[in-house]
Amino acid sequence: MAMAEKTIMLVCAGGMSSSLLVKHMQDAAADAHLHYRIFATGVQSAPDKYAKFHPAVVLVGPQVRFVIDRFRVAMPDVPVQMINMHSYGVMDGPVVLRTARELMGDLPAAEN
Secondary structure, rough: OOOOOEEEEEEEEEEEHHHHHHHHHHHHHHOOOOOEEEEEEOOOOHHHHHHOOOOEEEEEEEHHHHHHHHHHHHHOOOOOEEHHHHEEEEEEHHHHHHHHHHOOOOOOOOOO
């Protein structure tokens, strides 16, 4: 298997609610022959995981959106954004992966 090109970190309350979304994102990446390390962690562990894995983007679950401003200060070299509430609710891995790719500059922003 090829080495991960970039790392995508999802943050939720405890790291568990995002696990299914991570799986769907990994499946979507594999289907597109993309090599990303995608993982979820809890709010409390996020700073340590950030330091360890140097993610290219940090996506925050809607239920912990209150940490976004703090994370943007603590993680100034990467985009930090809330996951779209609907996409999170239905665990839409392909859409969330596309958002991550846009934020990392791997895709142009979607045309509206």
